[in-house]
Amino acid sequence: MADEILDRASVLARAFLKDLAEQPVGPPADRDALVAGFEAGGLPATGEDPRQVLERLAAAAEPGLVATAGPRYFGFVIGGSLPVALGADWLAAAWDQNAAGWVTSPAAAAVEEVVGGWLKELFGLPANSSVGFVTGGTMANFTALAAARHSVLERAGWDVEADGLAGGPPVRVIVGEEAHATIFAALRMLGLGDRRVTVVPADGQGRMRPDELRRRLAGASGPTIVCAQAGNVNTGAFDPLATVADLAREHGAWLHVDGAFGLWAAASPALRQLVAGVELADSWATDAHKWLNVPHDSGLVFTAHPEPHRAAMAVTAAYLVRGAGGERDNDDWVPEGSRRARGFAVWAALRTLGHDGVRDLVERCCGLARRMADRLEQEPDVEILNHVALNQVLVRFRPPGSGDLAAADALTDRVIKAVQRDGTCWVGGTTWHGRRAMRISVSNWSTSEADIDRSAAAILKCARSAV
Numbered sequence: 001m002a003d004e005i006l007d008r009a010s011v012l013a014r015a016f017l018k019d020l021a022e023q024p025v026g027p028p029a030d031r032d033a034l035v036a037g038f039e040a041g042g043l044p045a046t047g048e049d050p051r052q053v054l055e056r057l058a059a060a061a062e063p064g065l066v067a068t069a070g071p072r073y074f075g076f077v078i079g080g081s082l083p084v085a086l087g088a089d090w091l092a093a094a095w096d097q098n099a100a101g102w103v104t105s106p107a108a109a110a111v112e113e114v115v116g117g118w119l120k121e122l123f124g125l126p127a128n129s130s131v132g133f134v135t136g137g138t139m140a141n142f143t144a145l146a147a148a149r150h151s152v153l154e155r156a157g158w159d160v161e162a163d164g165l166a167g168g169p170p171v172r173v174i175v176g177e178e179a180h181a182t183i184f185a186a187l188r189m190l191g192l193g194d195r196r197v198t199v200v201p202a203d204g205q206g207r208m209r210p211d212e213l214r215r216r217l218a219g220a221s222g223p224t225i226v227c228a229q230a231g232n233v234n235t236g237a238f239d240p241l242a243t244v245a246d247l248a249r250e251h252g253a254w255l256h257v258d259g260a261f262g263l264w265a266a267a268s269p270a271l272r273q274l275v276a277g278v279e280l281a282d283s284w285a286t287d288a289h290k291w292l293n294v295p296h297d298s299g300l301v302f303t304a305h306p307e308p309h310r311a312a313m314a315v316t317a318a319y320l321v322r323g324a325g326g327e328r329d330n331d332d333w334v335p336e337g338s339r340r341a342r343g344f345a346v347w348a349a350l351r352t353l354g355h356d357g358v359r360d361l362v363e364r365c366c367g368l369a370r371r372m373a374d375r376l377e378q379e380p381d382v383e384i385l386n387h388v389a390l391n392q393v394l395v396r397f398r399p400p401g402s403g404d405l406a407a408a409d410a411l412t413d414r415v416i417k418a419v420q421r422d423g424t425c426w427v428g429g430t431t432w433h434g435r436r437a438m439r440i441s442v443s444n445w446s447t448s449e450a451d452i453d454r455s456a457a458a459i460l461k462c463a464r465s466a467v
């Protein structure tokens, strides 16, 4: 029966993927109907036939599935799944490896060691950097900032793992005005409450202003952490990393870079200048489930300083057997113990794409974002708010002949809703410099020029009927 179940699961999955490009991208879902579909009859007193259960699961889930993996999903920054990465992830599930340590899965440990090395090469990070495989950018930021916290306090003569924060020297955290919300979530979990953070003003594209950072660092003394961003979630802009790194170094601060999607620009010679100086930072967070297009979840953390990284994360217990020959134990580098073997899917994606393929994927998405902006901008009363330097486009719609800002806010929101209802593509909304904007992110391997043209036409049609 196991064969029958797995064959059927594969058929159901492939049917979903076959329809992915043509189904409505974000169908309206009714919460009550979805819950009722799963609830059906309550927890059964006696078990059901697993073949039937699988059919029921697919039927119950289908009305609530969003085609985020499809070619015309432009919400957030989500990416899809390369078929080979999905296949590798199916194997990871079937192998059911516990990637916590070497003894629980030598294969998972070895593949992480190799993939970590490849990614350091691809991003141009120092070769001796430590690597951890986490759920996503949030936990990558958390892990890196835990290493930072350890390091800056150790230099001040304080052992935060042993003594906690209470009674210790205060840690100053300086972030750009446009730092991602998950930086604050990570700081909160680390006892560095988000209200104590010093915020550095940003320029019109959301880039941290180095003159403002210099002023704030000049007033800083003692343990200091600076958080910079590679790839703003609204504009795609990068903080001036080389200058920020110089300033941080001058003041003995730890520099962390959140590059959840932006770090992948390092794979492209054409875009590489955006991340110039990134290798001078002390830690980096990125996602593989976004731009590399591996299935969720998959995040990565790197630090240039393995000792504080390990000191902040490693767990020891008598029963936790370590490899005797210096073999890798992933749980030395991440908050989790037992864990999915995420390295296999990343390996499969990198092996299939190669350095050139990653470069093409990144450059293609940026070109498609530019194409979307060009198509939309041709229409009068449509305004592109950002410099489209990466894969992000911010769009604003104005009522014809009107300079009324509030009316443009309301119209922009109506267009976003109309596009979501239309289902040709999916876009989200945001507030940028106090004004409403449509936010378009291109990060899927399967998006084509035709998808962009078709989506731009649908957006403009919605805009015309929303006026």
Ligand SMILES: *Cc1c(COP(=O)(O)O)cnc(C)c1O
Pocket (backbone or CB within 6 Å): 077, 135, 136, 137, 138, 139, 180, 182, 231, 232, 233, 258, 259, 260, 261, 287, 299
């Ligand atoms: C997505 C994102 C995060 C959070 O990553 P998750 O994978 O959602 O946890 C952090 N920073 C930036 C810039 C992001 O785009």
